[in-house]
Structures are given as C-alpha cells and as structure tokens.
Amino acid sequence: MNGIGIAGSGRIARSFATRLSDAGISAATFGLGTPEGGGDRTQRAAQRFTAGLGTLILVPADIAETEALLFEEQAFARNAKSLGAIVIAATLSPRYVRALRGRIDARIALIDAPVIGTGRAAEEGRLTMFLGGPLDVIQSLKPVFDLLTRKTVRMGGFGSAMAAKVMNDFLAATNNAVTRIALDWAEAQGIDEARIVEMAGRGGEGSEAPEDAPTFCPIGQQTEDSINHLVHEVEHAFDTALAGAHLTPPRAFETVMRSVKARHLH
Structure with missing residues (x-):
C-alpha cells in the first residue's frame, strides 16, 4: 500500500507510524518528532511529505494544529496534489469537523476517526476507532485500520464518528x-x-x-x-x-x- 502519510503531534501519531513500519508499510511522516521535542516542519520537509501523498492520516493535538496542517503553514489540503483521502484521527469539536467538508475540495474523501484508548493501547494496537465517512473509502483503508486498532466501528457519514x-x-x-x-x-x-x-x-x-x-x-x-x-x-x-x-x-x-x-x- 503506497502513498500513506502521517502528520501531527497528537500522542498516538508516533505509535501509528511505528505499527505501519513494523507491518512493512512505508508511511511518510511530518511533525511527529520525539517525546523530547517537535519534528521538522520546514517548507522542504512539507514538500518531501506531500510528494506522492495519497492518504493523509492527520493526528493533530488540537484545532490550531489542524488549521496549520490543512490550510495555513503547511496547507496540505491545497498543496498535496495527489491527495485522495484525509483521515482525522483526533477528538475535535464536531461542529468544526463537519465544517471541514465545505473547506476541502470535494475530490478528497474525508473520514473522521477518533479513537478510544491510552498511549500504551495505541502502541499495542488495542485502540477502538470510530469511523465516519464514505463506506467505500473506509473499506479500502480497512487493512490500515486493522493494523492500528483492535476494533473499528463505522458510525455513518463524515462527522458522525466525532x-x-x-x-x-x-x-x-x-x-x-x-x-x-x-x-x-x-x-x-x-x-x-x-x-x-x-x-x-x-x-x-x-x-x-x-x-x-x-x-x-x-x-x-x-x-x-x-x-x-x-x-x-x-x-x-x-x-x-x-x-x-x-x-x-x-x-x-x-x-x-x-x-x-x-x-x-x-
């Protein structure tokens, strides 16, 4: 599976990257950093990250970081030309999340995917993930979700999971x-x-x-x-x-x- 990228400083971002890597799936990363500090967020790093990016798994700490990654400093929603899907793996305001549909090109599928579980559960693949979005896109990404979680539950359309x-x-x-x-x-x-x-x-x-x-x-x-x-x-x-x-x-x-x-x- 190609073209997967993980971006954000949310607590489970590094665990997601590690689990995919351990399963032999190459995933680009942006801004994950280490427990001691943030990752490289330069323009050059952003350009490398978006090259060939098809599915963006966004793991932001909050709305401010979401705005930076999607629309402002990095603007992945506009600059990642090959982007086909964005998975938002964080708990954010449902009102804010639903409004994203009107701000992002309709060609890009949106999936909200908040999780239940601790940092240790993320490391061990024991999270439960709620999913909202197009059923066909969710099914196509099921192999990825299965590696990251123990259980997934589709709630309905985009925004319903949040x-x-x-x-x-x-x-x-x-x-x-x-x-x-x-x-x-x-x-x-x-x-x-x-x-x-x-x-x-x-x-x-x-x-x-x-x-x-x-x-x-x-x-x-x-x-x-x-x-x-x-x-x-x-x-x-x-x-x-x-x-x-x-x-x-x-x-x-x-x-x-x-x-x-x-x-x-x-």
Missing part, C-alpha cells in the same frame, strides 16, 4: 462529576472515601479500567489538566446538541466541573 466519540466522552465526564459530588459528601461525613471508590469499582487497588473505557482521569488521580479535559468534553458535547435540546442537566455538570479543584484520595 459526534459519537464526544457523546462517549460526555458520559464519562458526567459520571465523573457525579462521583466527585458523592466523594465530597462522603468526606464531609467522615466516611473513608477510598472505600467508596473501591465499592464503586472506580479505582481501588487492583482495579483497572476496561481497555475500551473512555479516556478520563480516575477520581483520586485528578490534576488540574484532567479536570480541564473533562470540561472540554462537555463543551464538545454541546456542539452536537440539536436546536431545542434540553441542556439543563449538562449545563449543571459543566458548572460543577468548572468549580472543582484537583484532589487525591487521602
């Missing part, structure tokens, strides 16, 4: 918010909160989350960054809400998470 991933993460975020409230109540009453967590199956000793579990930080191991991540999950979920949707409970969860501080089990 919405499904956000809803999946939203369930985890709201569950975390309610658990946090319960732990605060337990602490106020002098109850050993570690026992509450253990009974709830949410992080007691020897307990591990399922491999397919949403990527949230367990209660008892929270940091400011992980709490901010949960808030972003709720914000992304609002992108998928239809006009007239009942948003009272989600807004309440957002308020709860914005007000909490990082905590660890005593």
Whole structure:
C-alpha cells in the first residue's frame, strides 16, 4: 500500500507510524518528532511529505494544529496534489469537523476517526476507532485500520464518528462529576472515601479500567489538566446538541466541573 502519510503531534501519531513500519508499510511522516521535542516542519520537509501523498492520516493535538496542517503553514489540503483521502484521527469539536467538508475540495474523501484508548493501547494496537465517512473509502483503508486498532466501528457519514466519540466522552465526564459530588459528601461525613471508590469499582487497588473505557482521569488521580479535559468534553458535547435540546442537566455538570479543584484520595 503506497502513498500513506502521517502528520501531527497528537500522542498516538508516533505509535501509528511505528505499527505501519513494523507491518512493512512505508508511511511518510511530518511533525511527529520525539517525546523530547517537535519534528521538522520546514517548507522542504512539507514538500518531501506531500510528494506522492495519497492518504493523509492527520493526528493533530488540537484545532490550531489542524488549521496549520490543512490550510495555513503547511496547507496540505491545497498543496498535496495527489491527495485522495484525509483521515482525522483526533477528538475535535464536531461542529468544526463537519465544517471541514465545505473547506476541502470535494475530490478528497474525508473520514473522521477518533479513537478510544491510552498511549500504551495505541502502541499495542488495542485502540477502538470510530469511523465516519464514505463506506467505500473506509473499506479500502480497512487493512490500515486493522493494523492500528483492535476494533473499528463505522458510525455513518463524515462527522458522525466525532459526534459519537464526544457523546462517549460526555458520559464519562458526567459520571465523573457525579462521583466527585458523592466523594465530597462522603468526606464531609467522615466516611473513608477510598472505600467508596473501591465499592464503586472506580479505582481501588487492583482495579483497572476496561481497555475500551473512555479516556478520563480516575477520581483520586485528578490534576488540574484532567479536570480541564473533562470540561472540554462537555463543551464538545454541546456542539452536537440539536436546536431545542434540553441542556439543563449538562449545563449543571459543566458548572460543577468548572468549580472543582484537583484532589487525591487521602
């Protein structure tokens, strides 16, 4: 399989490149870098990357990097003349992702492919990937997806996978918010909160989350960054809400998470 390229600084980009290489599939890379720093993003590197590029697997850290890679500094969506498909393997705002269809030439197929799993799962090919986009293109790329993941699930047309991933993460975020409230109540009453967590199956000793579990930080191991991540999950979920949707409970969860501080089990 020829003409595959992986670009971006998302945490699983290097794992994707390594797994394809180990399987004997040559994939060009751009911007992956190393854990210690970013990769070469010069104009010359971009030109080498786009030569013969047929399928771009985009693994951006955020929307800003997506814009840079597709439309601004590197502008792969315009400059890669042989490009036939773009696979977006990241969790981004569903509203933003759907809008990409109107900004990219119709000849280029778009597939949104957010994943569920940890960095280690990516290294071992145990990710679950949601897929949205043309069925024929997804089927043609199945050998690649099979090397990168343990399981793929097609959700529908382009944008549907991102919405499904956000809803999946939203369930985890709201569950975390309610658990946090319960732990605060337990602490106020002098109850050993570690026992509450253990009974709830949410992080007691020897307990591990399922491999397919949403990527949230367990209660008892929270940091400011992980709490901010949960808030972003709720914000992304609002992108998928239809006009007239009942948003009272989600807004309440957002308020709860914005007000909490990082905590660890005593």
